[in-house]
Amino acid sequence: MSPWYDLMAEYGMALDEDRLEDWVELFAEDCDYRVVTRENVEQELPNVLIWCDNKNMLRDRVESYRQVNLYNPHYDRHVIGPLRKLGENAFEASYSLFQTDLEGVSRLFSVGRYRVEVTGKQIKTMLVIADTGAIPSLLATPI
Amino acid sequence: MSPWYDLMAEYGMALDEDRLEDWVELFAEDCDYRVVTRENVEQELPNVLIWCDNKNMLRDRVESYRQVNLYNPHYDRHVIGPLRKLGENAFEASYSLFQTDLEGVSRLFSVGRYRVEVTGKQIKTMLVIADTGAIPSLLATPI
Amino acid sequence: MSPWYDLMAEYGMALDEDRLEDWVELFAEDCDYRVVTRENVEQELPNVLIWCDNKNMLRDRVESYRQVNLYNPHYDRHVIGPLRKLGENAFEASYSLFQTDLEGVSRLFSVGRYRVEVTGKQIKTMLVIADTGAIPSLLATPI
Numbered sequence: 001m002s003p004w005y006d007l008m009a010e011y012g013m014a015l016d017e018d019r020l021e022d023w024v025e026l027f028a029e030d031c032d033y034r035v036v037t038r039e040n041v042e043q044e045l046p047n048v049l050i051w052c053d054n055k056n057m058l059r060d061r062v063e064s065y066r067q068v069n070l071y072n073p074h075y076d077r078h079v080i081g082p083l084r085k086l087g088e089n090a091f092e093a094s095y096s097l098f099q100t101d102l103e104g105v106s107r108l109f110s111v112g113r114y115r116v117e118v119t120g121k122q123i124k125t126m127l128v129i130a131d132t133g134a135i136p137s138l139l140a141t142p143i
Numbered sequence: 144m145s146p147w148y149d150l151m152a153e154y155g156m157a158l159d160e161d162r163l164e165d166w167v168e169l170f171a172e173d174c175d176y177r178v179v180t181r182e183n184v185e186q187e188l189p190n191v192l193i194w195c196d197n198k199n200m201l202r203d204r205v206e207s208y209r210q211v212n213l214y215n216p217h218y219d220r221h222v223i224g225p226l227r228k229l230g231e232n233a234f235e236a237s238y239s240l241f242q243t244d245l246e247g248v249s250r251l252f253s254v255g256r257y258r259v260e261v262t263g264k265q266i267k268t269m270l271v272i273a274d275t276g277a278i279p280s281l282l283a284t285p286i
Numbered sequence: 287m288s289p290w291y292d293l294m295a296e297y298g299m300a301l302d303e304d305r306l307e308d309w310v311e312l313f314a315e316d317c318d319y320r321v322v323t324r325e326n327v328e329q330e331l332p333n334v335l336i337w338c339d340n341k342n343m344l345r346d347r348v349e350s351y352r353q354v355n356l357y358n359p360h361y362d363r364h365v366i367g368p369l370r371k372l373g374e375n376a377f378e379a380s381y382s383l384f385q386t387d388l389e390g391v392s393r394l395f396s397v398g399r400y401r402v403e404v405t406g407k408q409i410k411t412m413l414v415i416a417d418t419g420a421i422p423s424l425l426a427t428p429i
Contacts, residue, residue, distance in 0.1 A: 081222040083148070084156045093152070111241045112220065113220075
């Protein structure tokens with residue numbers, strides 16, 4: 001398979017299996033990770049739900065998440081669609097993200113789009129544009 | 144990646160980003176685009192929800208949609224699964240289609256299957272077989 | 287495309303089109319097919335929802351299903367994400383599974399993960415780890 005498909009398979013699976021440290025390792029040192037809503041993009045508003053503009057910020061975020069959460073109160077499940085090439089080093093993909101609570105009840109949590117720029121085998125920029133209006137308190141984990 | 148995956152990535156993304164004119168360009172001039180329900184297929188009923196039997200009909204449909212809708216009252220999001228080859232020029236794929244309203248609330252809108260025949264890099268026939276019983280008034284946009 | 291993607295496309299589509307006998311043919315004779323919940327895996331509980339430890343058991347299961355169900359009371363729809371390679375002969379993938387009742391209403395039924403080991407072009411082991419707490423009575427059909 002294409003390395004980009006491999007990358008996105010690992011991206012989703014690392015988050016879903018709570019391997020957040022592995023997820024961080026997918027990024028380059030000078031990366032930019034951002035989660036915004038589609039409404040904000042289309043109305044050109046500056047709101048950003050998550051913004052880490054280098055890998056150390058991602059490391060910090062995961063570390064603080066580990067300290068706050070003694071256990072994961074829900075399971076994530078990403079199902080990512082086919083990749084649309086945007087250039088030599090860039091592509092986008094649609095995602096659906098489901099969450100399952102500790103009772104085993106699953107629901108749709110977020111749908112949207114990844115815009116990804118790679119450098120070598122790593123992610124240089126990851127812009128997550130969520131169609132779903134995000135609920136901040138639930139955004140402790142990345143999308 | 145395979146050209147068919149590229150095609151379906153663009154197919155879904157063009158619809159989701161409201162680039163309906165780009166979506167039309169994926170089809171050959173003598174194309175056939177049809178949306179039916181699975182129930183109708185299995186009971187061999189003749190009902191068709193959308194039927195355009197050449198590219199000009201697709202163009203007309205998109206044009207009239209642009210005139211009626213001053214803005215898009217919802218966002219679409221297609222997540223398409225792996226492709227099953229049916230022959231040298233044909234394949235099928237499962238899809239999930241989510242809609243997000245202007246309040247940012249997302250819901251499952253339709254699931255089903257694409258049956259696609261290609262000619263060169265373009266779509267010759269696209270048969271959308273929706274498991275979900277479609278609600279006609281919401282079918283202004285293609286699936 | 288990669289043979290693994292072809293395999294998973296056929297896996298999902300065979301189930302969704304009620305071609306259960308074709309689905310059985312994807313497995314090797316000495317296969318192992320198992321459906322468990324994620325909760326059970328993480329708590330190291332021995333509960334298993336479905337377990338067939340060779341192909342004849344799969345054949346028996348499908349045969350008894352055919353005798354009990356005169357018609358299929360719902361439609362399944364699998365949407366499977368990109369594959370994560372785990373070794374020369376193994377991979378995993380996330381899935382979303384939707385069900386549509388005879389009224390044409392679709393809903394999310396299960397999300398989770400496939401862990402697959404192949405032998406040649408066939409499935410040697412298929413472990414389905416469902417995030418969603420499964421409802422046994424609805425588990426007449428495989429996931």
